[in-house]
Amino acid sequence: MHITLLPSVVAFLARDHSNFIDGAAHISVGEHRIAVIDPATGEAVAQLRDAQAHDVDLAVDSAVSAFQNAWARVSPYQRGIALNRLADLIEIHGEELAQLETVCSGKSINLARHLEVAQSAVFLRYFAGWATKIGGQTMTPSIPSIEGEQYTAFTLREPVGVVAAIVPWNFSLMIGVWKLGAALVTGCTVVIKPSEYTPLSLLRLAELAIEAGIPAGAFNVLNGRGQVGQQLIEHPSVRKVSFTGSVPTGIAVGKAAMAANLTRATLELGGKNAAALLADANVDDAVARLLQSAYVHQGQVCASPERLYVHRSIVEQVTQKLGAALSQMVIGSPLDEQAQFGPLANKAHYDKILGFFQRAQQNNQVIYGARAVERAGFYVEPTLVLATGKDDPLLHEETFGPVVCVLPFDDEQELVAMINDSPFGLTASIWTNDLSKALRLIPQIEAGTVWVNMHTFLDPSVPFGGTKASGIGREFGSAFIDDYTELKSVMIRY
Numbered sequence: 001m002h003i004t005l006l007p008s009v010v011a012f013l014a015r016d017h018s019n020f021i022d023g024a025a026h027i028s029v030g031e032h033r034i035a036v037i038d039p040a041t042g043e044a045v046a047q048l049r050d051a052q053a054h055d056v057d058l059a060v061d062s063a064v065s066a067f068q069n070a071w072a073r074v075s076p077y078q079r080g081i082a083l084n085r086l087a088d089l090i091e092i093h094g095e096e097l098a099q100l101e102t103v104c105s106g107k108s109i110n111l112a113r114h115l116e117v118a119q120s121a122v123f124l125r126y127f128a129g130w131a132t133k134i135g136g137q138t139m140t141p142s143i144p145s146i147e148g149e150q151y152t153a154f155t156l157r158e159p160v161g162v163v164a165a166i167v168p169w170n171f172s173l174m175i176g177v178w179k180l181g182a183a184l185v186t187g188c189t190v191v192i193k194p195s196e197y198t199p200l201s202l203l204r205l206a207e208l209a210i211e212a213g214i215p216a217g218a219f220n221v222l223n224g225r226g227q228v229g230q231q232l233i234e235h236p237s238v239r240k241v242s243f244t245g246s247v248p249t250g251i252a253v254g255k256a257a258m259a260a261n262l263t264r265a266t267l268e269l270g271g272k273n274a275a276a277l278l279a280d281a282n283v284d285d286a287v288a289r290l291l292q293s294a295y296v297h298q299g300q301v302c303a304s305p306e307r308l309y310v311h312r313s314i315v316e317q318v319t320q321k322l323g324a325a326l327s328q329m330v331i332g333s334p335l336d337e338q339a340q341f342g343p344l345a346n347k348a349h350y351d352k353i354l355g356f357f358q359r360a361q362q363n364n365q366v367i368y369g370a371r372a373v374e375r376a377g378f379y380v381e382p383t384l385v386l387a388t389g390k391d392d393p394l395l396h397e398e399t400f401g402p403v404v405c406v407l408p409f410d411d412e413q414e415l416v417a418m419i420n421d422s423p424f425g426l427t428a429s430i431w432t433n434d435l436s437k438a439l440r441l442i443p444q445i446e447a448g449t450v451w452v453n454m455h456t457f458l459d460p461s462v463p464f465g466g467t468k469a470s471g472i473g474r475e476f477g478s479a480f481i482d483d484y485t486e487l488k489s490v491m492i493r494y
């Protein structure tokens with residue numbers, strides 16, 4: 001069923017959008033407008049005035065003031081309560097937020113409801129739980145006592161200050177919430193810059209944050225293209241950058257942060273993730289799960305597998321079953337609850353994926369797909385191709401789309417070498433019922449996350465991040481605390 005947009009969503013889309021600064025919508029004085037395009041139709045659904053340098057200053061100043069005053073006065077216990085209240089409001093306004101995400105990103109309404117919005121609340125509650133559990137340690141110094149004096153020492157974990165959070169277009173609300181939750185629970189304040197393609201759900205979230213009792217200035221939103229992100233990073237009052245996006249932008253962001261003020265930066269970047277099906281893998285189970293994990297949100301998920309290494313004894317079976325399943329996928333509008341596969345998120349990305357298709361049609365055996373879908377919007381077919389060999393560029397370049405490339409392997413040392421033959425190191429999965437084999441392979445794989453008999457599952461209690469070019473730092477678990485706090489050492493002679 002094709003759903004109808006809620007009246008509140010229609011009214012929200014019609015507003016004049018820009019930034020959210022110091023607790024209220026703030027319309028940039030700039031005349032330049034960015035059209036927000038619905039990828040299902042290619043038509044504009046909203047207009048946005050991007051932030052000017054003056055707006056960046058206002059947003060950071062407001063975050064500094066909230067950090068030193070209003071948010072600093074909120075006890076850790078009360079911080080946790082406020083974040084839990086915001087999680088409640090995300091659920092109460094879940095349909096509205098899901099629809100806003102869907103019309104801007106082309107993500108299926110089911111995914112927007114049951115993953116993006118639902119998990120935003122789950123992650124926020126997880127972060128809220130940390131509020132009263134962040135602390136330092138006591139130490140026993142080794143300094144000898146000359147005249148009977150004694151020494152003691154302890155550490156304090158202090159919030160770093162204003163965080164600049166920069167977010168991509170694939171899960172704007174959820175990735176925004178990850179950064180917002182980590183910043184606010186540690187006592188920091190935050191200025192978020194969403195992607196210019198998906199600016200709306202975080203603007204709505206900022207309004208809900210005020211309703212939840214989070215003080216004005218603690219959570220600001222600046223909208224615009226990369227230049228706004230760059231100005232934000234370079235602002236002298238920003239103490240930390242938390243970036244999620246592509247490797248080239250991540251490198252530019254890391255350099256800009258260093259050059260600005262030695263500003264600390266965590267970078268969650270791209271991947272070219274491998275799934276390895278060993279000879280004993282349960283083929284039906286693996287195919288059903290890979291269908292979900294590789295093609296969810298049209299493959300526009302950083303953690304999704306794009307490389308499939310399959311033991312030669314089962315490769316025929318796997319490609320035949322996966323290809324058949326892809327041919328049955330219902331392609332349709334993301335607002336249609338029956339559709340399983342929707343459009344790519346924007347025209348630039350659609351053009352990039354068509355480029356991969358052209359190369360695949362020329363060089364590879366296409367098992368299924370590698371074609372555009374003839375309809376308005378940015379639709380393509382879910383795609384499965386056979387690699388020409390281990391050096392096939394399709395096994396090495398991130399497509400960030402629904403393009404999976406398969407290569408058979410014979411022995412496990414060859415498999416490990418192929419998995420690690422990548423500049424990226426975000427995620428990997430091993431599919432086997434032989435636990436000894438899995439446990440022997442896991443330490444050899446260069447990736448921030450290794451799954452066994454599953455792929456593309458994030459949980460707030462499990463740290464997530466990349467090795468090699470896939471990034472620096474970890475989100476979730478307790479790992480995020482180090483990145484958002486400064487360690488102060490105190491020594492006392494008595």
Ligand code: NAD
Nearest residue numbers: 167168169194195225226229230245246249268269270302
């Ligand atoms: P992108 O790098 O083009 O943009 C990400 C954000 O950075 C956007 O908000 C953009 O406006 C901003 N930006 C662009 N140039 C900038 C600059 N010079 N300074 C500061 N900010 C700048 O990425 P994208 O196309 O939005 O997202 C897709 C990429 O994100 C893929 O490579 C994907 O793998 C990656 N990603 C990684 C994770 C992860 O957790 N590791 C999660 C989601 C997406």
